Amino acid sequence: PFSASFSPVETVQRLYAAFGRGDIPTLLAALRPDVDWHVNVDPTAPGAASVPTFRPCRGLDAVGGFFNALVQSAEVHSFQPLSIIGGDREAAARIMIEFTARPTGRRVKMEAMHHFQFDAEGKVARFVDFFDTLGEAAAMGVIRDAD
Numbered sequence: 001p002f003s004a005s006f007s008p009v010e011t012v013q014r015l016y017a018a019f020g021r022g023d024i025p026t027l028l029a030a031l032r033p034d035v036d037w038h039v040n041v042d043p044t045a046p047g048a049a050s051v052p053t054f055r056p057c058r059g060l061d062a063v064g065g066f067f068n069a070l071v072q073s074a075e076v077h078s079f080q081p082l083s084i085i086g087g088d089r090e091a092a093a094r095i096m097i098e099f100t101a102r103p104t105g106r107r108v109k110m111e112a113m114h115h116f117q118f119d120a121e122g123k124v125a126r127f128v129d130f131f132d133t134l135g136e137a138a139a140m141g142v143i144r145d146a147d
Helices: 008-021 024-029 060-073 133-139
Strands: 031-039 074-086 090-101 106-118 124-130
Touching (some): 008 024, 008 074, 031 060
Antiparallel strands (some): 074 090
16 A cells, blocks of 8 residues: 555654554555654663664564563553655655653653655655653653653
8 A cells, every 4th residue: 555656744644544544465565565764762872772662673573572671561541643744765754752751650751853865766765763761661660760
Protein backbone atom coordinates (compact mmCIF):
# COMPACT_ATOMS: atom_id res chain seq x y z
CA PRO A 1 0.00 0.00 0.00
CA PHE A 2 3.00 2.35 0.26
CA SER A 3 4.89 3.49 -2.82
CA ALA A 4 6.40 6.47 -4.57
CA SER A 5 2.91 7.17 -5.96
CA PHE A 6 2.05 8.67 -2.56
CA SER A 7 3.47 12.03 -1.53
CA PRO A 8 5.57 12.07 1.66
CA VAL A 9 2.66 13.78 3.48
CA GLU A 10 0.18 11.11 2.31
CA THR A 11 2.58 8.36 3.34
CA VAL A 12 3.00 9.84 6.82
CA GLN A 13 -0.78 10.15 7.16
CA ARG A 14 -1.09 6.45 6.26
CA LEU A 15 1.69 5.52 8.71
CA TYR A 16 -0.08 7.32 11.55
CA ALA A 17 -3.39 5.68 10.62
CA ALA A 18 -1.68 2.27 10.76
CA PHE A 19 -0.12 3.14 14.13
CA GLY A 20 -3.51 4.25 15.42
CA ARG A 21 -4.99 0.87 14.45
CA GLY A 22 -2.06 -0.96 16.06
CA ASP A 23 -1.16 -2.26 12.58
CA ILE A 24 2.62 -2.45 12.95
CA PRO A 25 3.12 -4.86 9.99
CA THR A 26 1.63 -2.26 7.62
CA LEU A 27 3.82 0.43 9.16
CA LEU A 28 6.95 -1.74 8.79
CA ALA A 29 6.07 -2.44 5.13
CA ALA A 30 6.56 1.26 4.41
CA LEU A 31 10.17 1.23 5.66
CA ARG A 32 13.39 0.38 3.86
CA PRO A 33 14.98 -2.86 5.09
CA ASP A 34 17.95 -0.80 6.36
CA VAL A 35 15.88 2.06 7.82
CA ASP A 36 17.58 4.36 10.35
CA TRP A 37 15.00 4.96 13.14
CA HIS A 38 15.88 6.89 16.25
CA VAL A 39 14.97 9.39 18.94
CA ASN A 40 17.04 12.57 19.00
CA VAL A 41 18.74 11.95 22.34
CA ASP A 42 22.31 11.93 23.57
CA PRO A 43 22.86 8.25 24.49
CA THR A 44 25.16 9.36 27.32
CA ALA A 45 22.53 11.66 28.90
CA PRO A 46 21.38 10.68 32.40
CA GLY A 47 18.84 7.86 32.18
CA ALA A 48 18.98 7.57 28.37
CA ALA A 49 20.43 4.06 28.38
CA SER A 50 17.58 2.89 30.66
CA VAL A 51 14.75 3.91 28.29
CA PRO A 52 14.39 1.13 25.67
CA THR A 53 12.73 3.37 23.07
CA PHE A 54 15.72 5.73 23.15
CA ARG A 55 17.98 3.08 21.59
CA PRO A 56 18.72 3.73 17.91
CA CYS A 57 17.29 1.19 15.48
CA ARG A 58 18.65 0.03 12.14
CA GLY A 59 16.49 -2.30 10.08
CA LEU A 60 12.98 -3.70 10.25
CA ASP A 61 13.57 -6.15 13.12
CA ALA A 62 15.00 -3.38 15.28
CA VAL A 63 12.08 -1.05 14.51
CA GLY A 64 9.67 -3.88 15.34
CA GLY A 65 11.51 -4.15 18.65
CA PHE A 66 11.07 -0.40 19.13
CA PHE A 67 7.28 -0.76 18.87
CA ASN A 68 7.30 -3.74 21.26
CA ALA A 69 9.29 -1.66 23.76
CA LEU A 70 6.88 1.25 23.29
CA VAL A 71 3.85 -0.92 24.08
CA GLN A 72 5.59 -2.42 27.12
CA SER A 73 6.72 0.93 28.53
CA ALA A 74 3.78 3.25 27.77
CA GLU A 75 0.02 3.17 27.50
CA VAL A 76 -0.81 5.68 24.77
CA HIS A 77 -4.06 7.54 25.47
CA SER A 78 -3.91 10.02 22.62
CA PHE A 79 -1.72 10.41 19.54
CA GLN A 80 -2.77 13.36 17.41
CA PRO A 81 -0.94 14.69 14.37
CA LEU A 82 -1.55 18.44 14.48
CA SER A 83 0.13 19.29 11.17
CA ILE A 84 2.25 17.62 8.52
CA ILE A 85 4.43 19.43 6.00
CA GLY A 86 6.41 17.85 3.21
CA GLY A 87 8.83 18.19 0.36
CA ASP A 88 9.93 15.90 -2.45
CA ARG A 89 11.51 13.26 -0.21
CA GLU A 90 10.80 14.35 3.32
CA ALA A 91 7.99 15.21 5.70
CA ALA A 92 7.76 16.62 9.20
CA ALA A 93 4.84 16.23 11.56
CA ARG A 94 3.89 18.06 14.73
CA ILE A 95 2.34 15.58 17.16
CA MET A 96 0.56 15.85 20.51
CA ILE A 97 0.82 12.66 22.53
CA GLU A 98 -0.52 11.69 25.92
CA PHE A 99 0.56 8.48 27.61
CA THR A 100 1.01 6.80 30.96
CA ALA A 101 4.51 5.56 31.74
CA ARG A 102 3.94 1.95 32.81
CA PRO A 103 6.93 1.78 35.22
CA THR A 104 5.64 4.68 37.35
CA GLY A 105 1.97 5.16 36.43
CA ARG A 106 2.75 8.79 35.65
CA ARG A 107 0.58 10.39 32.95
CA VAL A 108 2.37 12.74 30.56
CA LYS A 109 1.24 15.01 27.73
CA MET A 110 3.87 16.35 25.36
CA GLU A 111 4.43 17.74 21.92
CA ALA A 112 6.82 16.08 19.47
CA MET A 113 8.21 16.63 15.99
CA HIS A 114 8.75 13.67 13.68
CA HIS A 115 11.01 13.93 10.66
CA PHE A 116 10.82 11.37 7.83
CA GLN A 117 13.20 10.99 4.86
CA PHE A 118 12.17 8.86 1.88
CA ASP A 119 14.09 7.00 -0.81
CA ALA A 120 13.30 7.14 -4.54
CA GLU A 121 10.79 4.26 -4.17
CA GLY A 122 8.80 6.11 -1.50
CA LYS A 123 10.02 3.99 1.42
CA VAL A 124 11.02 5.59 4.72
CA ALA A 125 14.82 5.63 4.83
CA ARG A 126 15.21 7.63 8.05
CA PHE A 127 12.97 8.64 10.95
CA VAL A 128 13.90 10.94 13.84
CA ASP A 129 11.64 11.72 16.81
CA PHE A 130 12.25 15.07 18.55
CA PHE A 131 10.56 15.48 21.96
CA ASP A 132 11.19 16.10 25.65
CA THR A 133 13.43 13.12 26.33
CA LEU A 134 14.33 14.44 29.79
CA GLY A 135 10.63 14.60 30.67
CA GLU A 136 10.06 11.07 29.39
CA ALA A 137 13.07 9.70 31.28
CA ALA A 138 11.68 11.29 34.47
CA ALA A 139 8.19 9.90 33.76
CA MET A 140 9.70 6.43 33.29
CA GLY A 141 11.43 6.77 36.66
CA VAL A 142 14.96 6.38 35.33
CA ILE A 143 16.01 9.84 36.55
CA ARG A 144 14.83 11.91 39.48
CA ASP A 145 12.68 15.00 39.06
CA ALA A 146 14.30 18.18 40.30
CA ASP A 147 13.04 19.24 43.71
